[in-house]
Amino acid sequence: MSWLGPEEWQAVALSLKVSFWATLVALPLGTLTAYVLARHSFPGKQALNALVHLPLIMPPVVTGYLLLLTFGTRGALGSFLQEWGLVFAFRWTGAALAAGVMAFPLMVRAIRLSIEAVDPKLEQAAATLGASRLWVFVTVTLPLILPGILAGTVLAFAKAMGEFGATITFVSNIPGETRTLPTAIYGFLQVPGGEGAALRLVVISVVIAVGALLLSEFLAHRAARRVAGA
Amino acid sequence: MSWLGPEEWQAVALSLKVSFWATLVALPLGTLTAYVLARHSFPGKQALNALVHLPLIMPPVVTGYLLLLTFGTRGALGSFLQEWGLVFAFRWTGAALAAGVMAFPLMVRAIRLSIEAVDPKLEQAAATLGASRLWVFVTVTLPLILPGILAGTVLAFAKAMGEFGATITFVSNIPGETRTLPTAIYGFLQVPGGEGAALRLVVISVVIAVGALLLSEFLAHRAARRVAGA
Amino acid sequence: QITVFAAASLKESLEQIAASYERQTSDQVRLSMAGSSTLARQIEQGAPADIYLSANPDWMDWLQDRGLIDAATRVDLLRNRLVLIAPTRPRIKGLDFGDGRIAMALVDAVPAGIYGKAALETLGEWPALQSRVVQTDNVRAALALVALGEAPRGIVYQTDALAEPRVQVLAEFPADSHPPIIYPAAIVAGRDSPASQRFMAYLLSDQARAIFGAAGFAVMQADR
Amino acid sequence: MSLSVRLSHRLPDFDLDIRFDAPPGLTVLFGQSGSGKTTVVNAVSGLLRPDSGRISVENRVLVDTENRVWLPPHRRKLGYIFQEGRLFPHLTVKQNLLYGRWFARAGGPAEDPDKVIDLLGIGALLDRRPGSLSGGEKQRVAIGRALLAHPQLILADEPLSALDEPRKAELMPYFERLRDEFTIPILYVSHSATEVARLATTVIAIDRGRVRHQGPAAEVLGDPGFRPQGSRSIGAILQAKVARHHDDGLTELDAGGASLFLPHIARDPGQPVRVRITAHDVVLATTEPVGLSALNILSGTVRDIRTGDGPGAIVSVDTRAGRILARVTRRSITALNLSVGQPCYAVIKSVAVAPEDIGKG
Amino acid sequence: MSLSVRLSHRLPDFDLDIRFDAPPGLTVLFGQSGSGKTTVVNAVSGLLRPDSGRISVENRVLVDTENRVWLPPHRRKLGYIFQEGRLFPHLTVKQNLLYGRWFARAGGPAEDPDKVIDLLGIGALLDRRPGSLSGGEKQRVAIGRALLAHPQLILADEPLSALDEPRKAELMPYFERLRDEFTIPILYVSHSATEVARLATTVIAIDRGRVRHQGPAAEVLGDPGFRPQGSRSIGAILQAKVARHHDDGLTELDAGGASLFLPHIARDPGQPVRVRITAHDVVLATTEPVGLSALNILSGTVRDIRTGDGPGAIVSVDTRAGRILARVTRRSITALNLSVGQPCYAVIKSVAVAPEDIGKG
């Protein structure tokens, strides 16, 4: 498309990369967290639950600031992880982290709701047939919560595509490294006459996210039809 | 608490009011939308689905801007509604609208997942006992999706408490009218030395939202225990 | 009652001014603080603003072009200066860009960033420094990056640098290295009332100037 | 005809094409697992929309695809006892039971809930929720829920299969009462020959989606050629009247002039009863037996002898009480030299007639 | 003892306190709805953690609260047929059937899936998902799933209740084979006297959470004082050997020297069988009857006469074949002047012995 400059394409590509990785890494963690919250009770459970929801509650800037304090080069965890070669500050990885953190509560909620809807009697049946807890999860729980996983994934992906406040606060806006679609859009909106360019980018990001949404609907529909038994 | 000035208390009260109304109005609409998306298929269904997700996908500033264009005093819908005495622009009602719109996809997703998990056989059983479609919904579906409704409500409320970008873009940051907690936090972060005050407000908003979260967990837990049969 | 839409960076000073103004008159002042662009668009959409106070002339021009402000009332209220900052330790002096990241506001979008980029271009440093620049959505975030030590250098307004004890000012950019940093104010079209005029006048009063000055702004002469 | 069903519907791998007309009373759908019984019931209930067909109950047309008539399930005035319970998990047992009443409609028997609860033995469960009930308890609540909905048509899909014998024996008279006193049409799916024999007015035997036998219960069950459920279900149904109750606990019946002694039947003298005499419980004798513990010895004439591949044979004997079927071995036929037209005696023990096999006339 | 259960557990409104020891073979839990059968089975399976107790199977301790032993369900090597199916809705029938194999353990009979599928008649359903199966089809898949899991202990909670008689008749020999050939301990819940009589090695009758009767099947079922399921379940179990197959389709059994003629039994001469003669199928005679279609007439001596409140009585007769119970009316006892010690004849029709009531010895 000729109406997008190379810088914009770069932002599109970066946003895709960031959202993809944010979603991918959040998925197993989110599933685990959702499972633990849905099926276990332990001291500190509600604290974990609140922690997961924090990014939703706080203004994104605050979340970004806290990420900066924690995962920045001077941050407690950041300096520790840096020794392991894992750098977030001013890197696209940091953008992915911010997007992942912001998307996490949405993902966990969706998956948790699905897990709570699984009939424990089926899991018990699997156990009597010799499946250990892990196998029960993999062969029974997981396939049954597929709709929730899909919903959580698409919510997280959409959120990651749209995340702006925490990302720019945490990793700034470096073209080619952390300049995602939303920060580019924000930039265009700050200058008079930038609306046109902003609109183009909004359309692109909507098209991508809606595409992901439709794909997830299609997959969920297929899974549901199979379970209903056709 | 003496460490909050009257302006801050005003912001707290306003945020509560805005979030409460945003959630309250979104609830029936969100439930209806979720039901339609979960149980019906019609042309344009995926368009509706995409529309619901838009606020999640687009950067909040864009959503706020679109709200401004649509519901502002000069906006197409805004000027129409104004004749009916419904003014959103630069009013707390507008803040509630922005918060509601931003929270809507989260609420719809949660409720929809729950509806999809309800066994249609139970709804059929209710129909054979004489319940019309509406009654089936009220007496069977609704009580069974209570966990989803609670999850959707608390997600929406938390999101509304934290919503900033769309709100400030749509209704500005007018004390007593549209200055919610997040916009107040933003204001403090824009001036030197405001971090302390910002932090206090963050703590308040976290306390409120976590309180709502714990309440919802407690209610969901009770509902679940009752269904499991004690 | 009058409503003032003002750039968020003016929050503290304006709140003090409004307070003292309210003490002196029976008028009530409401301050709505947000980004200049946000406010300008809201005024375009009929926001109930009486006075607009922008952090840069561009958005004021944008409104003026659309006839949305009362051009006759427009004044350049304040000036600011651009400085290079670093964390307080180690102590350095001079226009030393060091190595590592340089935190700035968005160089194509946010005024502080635009001015900063212009200054660096004038000084011929931009090509060399460009790749080291990290951009934030507002100048306060750039300041925070330096204060936290995440970025070893930053370019911010003097007003911001003065109030942050964790940073030191290395140098001030020459005033001619960038377009003048001007905060214009004007009464919104159709909002011209005795009350708006009274407050506009108060903004230019000595009392107000003293408050702005204490915050680090350079006060313009009311010569237009 | 009270219940008229024309139904054709295709499912992947299964093809249903059913037509039957049943008079008022209880119609049993009989057939092996997977033969399409539940599918038929679902079509009558409106939960399944058949590809084509017409179903009417006492002149109410429930569905008629040709004339585009479609009554939605909630307007069919049903009491549907599902094969799998389907209790509402969020409601207490009591709320489940009274659910149908909330939508109470005119007509249909207004059963007293306390009586039904008592009959089903679920009085202690009222405040519980279905999640913690045992299998049979769930089944009983499901029965109660359907019966208390003021139904004008009862659909019962294997309602008693999860229950123990004494409980079954308690519930069968209840269905008889619905059939006889309230004259509600009942469509009843069952695998049990006892239930069929006792309750059925009409039997519809289906097999792989098609009706194989249909007719009055006495006819279908008395037909020696009908044995879809194993030979045990063959038997004759005799119409009789209560003649007298004896002090030793026996009830004397008058069956077409012949006396039959059975264990006490709780019905007043003069009332009609019907008695199922299963063929394998009848002993034949060529000379009048003496010194036997069996109290009922009916003289008659051999009407028909049918032998199959097996060692057994079905002998029909016409007696004053009606036609009686006896299942004997071919060896006995040879030994006794039985032939059509020959006089003989049918020996029936009083106690061999199971209490479940005695029903209201 | 193969299966040893000591169990006490409190539920709201229900208090379970069960202790029994069962020898190898098939142990039937018998009792009315809500008596605690499923709760016991769940404790054995590990799905319920009892408040206190000890359960062991063939010296494997599954749980011992005192010594803090707890084997989780997936290590108990079970094949649990649930009362309510519990098929995996996301897997095909085939995947459901083979689920247990994925976790295949050493030991337990490695049944050929094709054979089990064939026996259950579910070959045509393999690619379907449980959602679209009929009630009985689901039940059959659930049985197959448990049997194919290489179990070392089978728990069957009313496995046959949703099935029709012919299918039941086909499946019962299969459980016999598991019991006899593979010697897998089986804990089996049933409401059906036929199943109990045919399959049970040991009967545990429970009532409101307590064991009321326990012992070998022949003993418990032959005890005239035991009639929890209505009088039909009383009967004697005779041990016999196949003597000969006759051309006319009858099989002659040798029961302690006496001959019994029954419809063909598919077992080789010399093999042991056990036959349940229900008390209400036996006719007593004081003089040797002649000209009767009944082929089996055993002479013996009245051992015991028990009368109750009803019109009936149970007469125990010692014959060469073993003790036989006869249910007759008190009127007959008076008429025949029966008394203890008196010689008499027990008349048993060949065909009165239901095929379901004949099992492997």
Ligand SMILES: Nc1ncnc2c1ncn2[C@@H]1O[C@H](COP(=O)(O)OP(=O)(O)OP(=O)(O)O)[C@@H](O)[C@H]1O
């Ligand atoms: N969670 C629970 N809370 C309270 N009572 C319970 C709970 N679970 C079971 N019960 C009660 O315990 C009793 C025994 O239940 P169980 O399921 O063992 O019965 P059962 O003998 O299997 O009956 P059925 O033949 O009807 O299946 C029942 O009365 C049941 O209501």
Ligand SMILES: Nc1ncnc2c1ncn2[C@@H]1O[C@H](COP(=O)(O)OP(=O)(O)OP(=O)(O)O)[C@@H](O)[C@H]1O
């Ligand atoms: N949705 C479906 N898709 C494909 N086949 C189906 C579907 N629903 C039912 N069937 C098949 O239709 C046949 C009839 O099912 P139905 O439930 O009517 O049997 P049934 O007579 O009630 O049997 P049971 O006694 O086992 O309950 C079965 O073979 C079943 O597998």
Ligand SMILES: [Mg+2]
């Ligand atoms: Mg069925």
Ligand SMILES: [Mg+2]
């Ligand atoms: Mg049970």
